[in-house]
Every structure is written in C-alpha cells, then in structure tokens.
Amino acid sequence: MALGTTTMTNDTILKVEHLSMKFGGLMAINDLSLEVRRGEITALIGPNGAGKTTVFNCITGFYKPTMGMLTLQRRDGKEFLLERLRDFEIPKLAGVARTFQNIRLFSGLTVLENLLVAQHNALMKASGYTILGLLGLPAYNRAVDASIEKAKYWLDKADLTDRADDPAGDLPYGAQRRLEIARAMCTNPELLCLDEPAAGLNPRESAALNALLHLIRDEGASILLIEHDMSVVMEISDHVVVLEYGQKISDGSPDHVKNDPRVIAAYLGVEDDEVEEVIAIELEGGNH
C-alpha cells in the first residue's frame, strides 16, 4: 500500500534500515540495518539482552520503532512500510506471521479451532462479514470446507492430526510449539517470524522442528528466527545476523559468522587484547 522510497530487488523480502528503538534512556536497538532474503531461513542470534526480540516486535508491529524504516516486499511486488501499519494489519496486509517466545495459544480452544481462528480474515470475507454467512450461502460453506482442508494440511505437517479435537492447552510442550507454527502458517504468510522456536525442546522434537521449518521454506515462505541454540542455528539457517547491545556485529553465512572474532568474543568472552575493543562497543551502545 505505502510505497517504499528504496527500490528493492525481488529476492529481498524484508529490508530493515537504520532501525532504532529507545525505551526511556535505554537504547535497545541502535541503528540496525539488515536484509532478509526471500526463500531463505535467516537467523537472528546474539547474547541475552542483545535486542533480538525487540527487533521482532518492531517488525511485527508490537512496538513502534523510534527511528528507521522497515520495508516489506510481497511476491506480487507490493511494498509495505511496516512501521506505518497497525499491528493487526501486518499479518493481514503484509503477510508477516509470528510466534512468541512464551507460547501464546488459545488454550481453551481445540487444536483445530486454533487453526481456524488463524484464517479469520479469509473466512470473514467469505462470510460477507457474518451477514451472508448467517444465511448459509453455498459460497461460504465452500470457504469453510477449504479452511478445514488447509487446517488438515498443516495438522498433518505438524504431526498433530491425532490431537485435532483436543484443547490446545492439553498438548505437550513440543506439540504446542509446532501448533503455534502451524497456526501462523494458516494466515498464509510470506514471512514467518519465529521467536526461539527450539527453546525447551528435546533433541527428537528439535529434529522434527527442523524438518518442519525446511518444509515451510521449500513451500515458498521466508523465515526469520531468533535462536539461542547455536547448533540449531548452524544446522538450518542460510543466513545469520548477530546482534550485541542492539547493534549488528556480524552478518553472513553460518560458516562466516562462526569464525568471526567479534562473534566469538561476544559469545565466549574475549581475549585480553580485544577487551578494549569490546568496552568501546559497549560504551558506544550505552551513550546513545
């Protein structure tokens, strides 16, 4: 809807430019620029408090950034400035879906209902904003059938078909994580943002999650994820961005990032001759 000022090539789905977010005196994100490429899994990593979730909340509209521009380009070429959209318009118009670090399911609704709620906007339109739907028109009934088919598809992919009629709150933790991803996928997103999807999963669940994410990528959605677990990140991501104190310290392929001394310094502590440098970065972040 809103045209971006920058031209984007079609292989970039999201472009973050000079993003800053300030909470009172705290600079949570400081002049961050990054790109998410279409059809790739991009990982956003960094130590605790680096500002990863804040970036997520800016992209998905839960925070309004203090400064900066977030341009999202859809497959059909339409561009949206995410910082100008209201939070519910970002999934609806721009096709960005997200999950939460602390799982947010509709625990009193069944698994199937969770997936149907995610298709709210499509179903609302099909039901003529409820009025035509109350009359039971065939067009609406077809839309309902289609929505159940789509829910079944993602239930199958997330391996939840057996639990479809159970309340979401009754699922084990790993299944809740998968359901949250399946629910996000039911909104037909082009960009899926996952906030620590592997947190608290056992190795088997973790492997199932990796397979699910690869499947989603192969179906055409791009993925941006926050992750703490380096093994997960290195295994599945095509592109890694490292944050520390609200700034980007490294950006590139997993191998490139793994060997970047600044990343090693941030994660493993630092060698003596690098202390000065790290302190300098810290001060720069704190002074703004």
Next chain:
Amino acid sequence: MTAATETGHPNVLAKAVREGIFAGVISFFMFLLFVGVETYQDINNALVWRTRWGLLAIFVLVAAVSRFLTVGFIKPHIDRRKLAKAKSGVLEISEQKNFFHRHFLKIALIFLLVYPFLSLLIVGKQGSLKYVDNFGIQILIYVMLAWGLNIVVGLAGLLDLGYVAFYAVGAYSYALLSSYFGLSFWLLLPMSGVLAALWGIILGFPVLRLRGDYLAIVTLAFGEIIRLVLINWTDVTKGTFGISGIAKASFFGIWSFDTGSANSFVKAWGLSASSVYYKIFLFYIILALCMLTAYVTIRLRRMPIGRAWEALREDEIACRSLGINTVTTKLTAFATGAMFGGIAGSFFATRQGFVSPESFVFLESAVILAIVVLGGMGSLTGIAIAAVVMVGGTEVLREMSFLKAVFGPDFTPELYRMLLFGLAMIIVMLFKPRGFVGSREPTAFLKERRAVSGSFTKEGHG
C-alpha cells in the same frame, strides 16, 4: 484404616462433638449482634433495643448440629462410598448418561411450551397469573439478559458491569417512542435492539481499549450515567416518576389486549375477560425472544466472528498477531450483547406498562452477571439453570410464609434474599468454581466433538 472410618467409632464421634461445639461457639459470637440483638423504635420514636435469645439459639443450634452431623456421619459415609468405588474399580466419571440427562434440552423446551396451559389447568385463571407472570416471564427475561451478557462476558471475555444500561436504553426507547409517537410494539422491538446496539458501539469505541479492571469500572460508570440521565432529564423521561401507561403489545396487529377496544382478543375468541391471556401471550413472546438469542449465539459461535470472540478471551495479543482487528471484534461483541439487552428492555417495558429509573440500578447488572458466572461462562444451558435458581429462588422465598412459624410473625423471608443469594454463590463457587456447566463445546471437530474442560479455558482479562 477401616476401623477409623467406621461411623460411631469413638474417635470420629468425639471429633464430631468437638467440632460441633466449636461451630456453635463461633456462630454464637458471629450472630450475637446481628441476630441476638434487635433495635426498634418505641412509641416515642426513640431507638431502643431488645434481645432475641430464642432466635439466636436456633441459629447456633443449626450451625452446631449440622457441623456435628457433617463430621460425624455424612463425611465418613462419603469416604466409605469413595473407597468402595475405588476398590470395585468403577470409574467415577461414567460415559453412560441417563435418559433425562441426554434429552434434557428437549424436555425443558417442551415443558416451557406447555407451561402456561399446565398452570391454567392446575391452578386456574387467577392462580396461574402468578405462575406465568412472576415465575415464567420474570425468569425468562433474566435468561435472555444473561444470554445477551454471556456474549460479552462469557464469549469475548470483556467484563461489563453496566449491562443494565442497555436494558434501560431498550426499555426507554419503547416507552418514549410508543407514548410520544404511538409506534407499535412489533416495530419498536427490533428498533430498540438497534438503538441499544448503537449505544453499545458509542460506549465501546472509547472504552474498549481499556482492559480488565479498568474496563469494568468504566462500564459500571456508564451504567450509572444512563440511570442519572434518566432521572434528571425530566422533560423527556419524567424523572423518578417514570413513564406509565405504556401501550400493550398487540397480537401481531390483529387483536388488541386492551379490554375496551373493538377488536379485543377475548371478544374475538369469545372468552371471559381476564388478563391471563395477555400474560400467556407475553410468555410466548419472551420465550421466542430467548430462543432467538440462543439461536443467534449458537450460530455466531460457529462463524468466524464468534471464534474470534473466544480467541480474544483466550489471548488478545495472539489474536493481533494473526491479523484479527481486536477493536472491531470487541465492538461487535459489545453491540450484539447490547442489542439483546435492548430487546429484553423493550419487552420489559411493555410487560410492566411502566418504567422508571428504579428498575435499572447497579444491583440488576450484578444479578445478571452473577447468573452468567454461576451458570458457567459461555454455557447457555448452565446460565438458564442459574437464572431459574437465582430468580425463581427469590420468587419462591416470597411463598415461604411457613417460615414465619419458625422465626416469628415479623419474619419476612424475601428480605433475606441477598443473604441467600450470597450464600448460594459461595457454595456454588466452592464446589463448581467454573459454574454449573464449566466445560466448553468446541465449534468444529475433525473426528469427534469432545467438551473442553473448564481448566483450559480462560476468563478473559479485557
């Protein structure tokens, strides 16, 4: 183990006696000033007091004896039954439901349909006035109000303490428009629903960005504002005098229920004049309106908007992350609930023939909310049962004149209404914290429809 649970075992009995005496002592001090002492005005209008030791003794005895029986006999009995069941391996929760349980809704509906004629048959015309009007219509009005509020509180999880405002808007819409412009009941019934819904939207717009306690306080204030406007805008609403002589509903414009009119219902059917026919007619109107409310609620729950309401109750942030416009979703819930409140209000006006701000005090909102909570938020059946218990119960209290024999001639049972109301709520909330029907029916299923236990659903916080 078995010896200790035996009834009559000295340990149990001693404990029962001990606890019984303890309960008696506590209740003695609790009721000493409330019951034991009474103030009244003597012939010189001076306030003097006298004691009521007899009444106090009854209170204390009831407390002590029932505690003794509970500890000494009832509890061991229940424990033994549980133990026996556990030993025999029979599951507590049985899938087998009896005939009455399975067909409860059908039986209830048939009973309601024949109820007026049943009461005509049993107690005659004059006697059935009370049963049709005071019990039937009164309860059904509250059922409809509670079902309307259920959309706001039970489904969308928005705590509305000022629901009676929409009831008032509906009642005054009918009263004013019919007495100033002479519009008919059947035109004004939907119109007052629309007007109330409009008020719901006007109120909802600024208010619905508030959550939880704040929303509750603001809706409470809105309810009071409406009442104060009705009191103070005397030019239009006649203030505390209220509006009287409100037109009766006609039989769809064919027959009138006014005794003097040419096309009167009783004349056309050759019946003897009695107001009971009008009451029976009103009974069926409110029954139909209740059924409409239930039908719309059931249909809407299965529509995307209804699911969005319930999702909103479960988690508002997740709703927004899925692209649901929470403001319009809340507004539709508020407006739909308000509409049913307004329709019930206009029915109330035509039934009473008189409205005044007195009928729309906060207590009414509280009673309606209490019915929704007691019944189980979201459950139509549970709420209907709660309405019968709460409203019917207070009506039954009026009939309990035999209690005067126990508590003395100046005992008026209906004055204890609120005490019993509170007691009933505490008991229900202790044993059924999610209300009479705590589980939730899912709106869609793949293989089988299984009720969702109340422990998973949330109450909503905004």
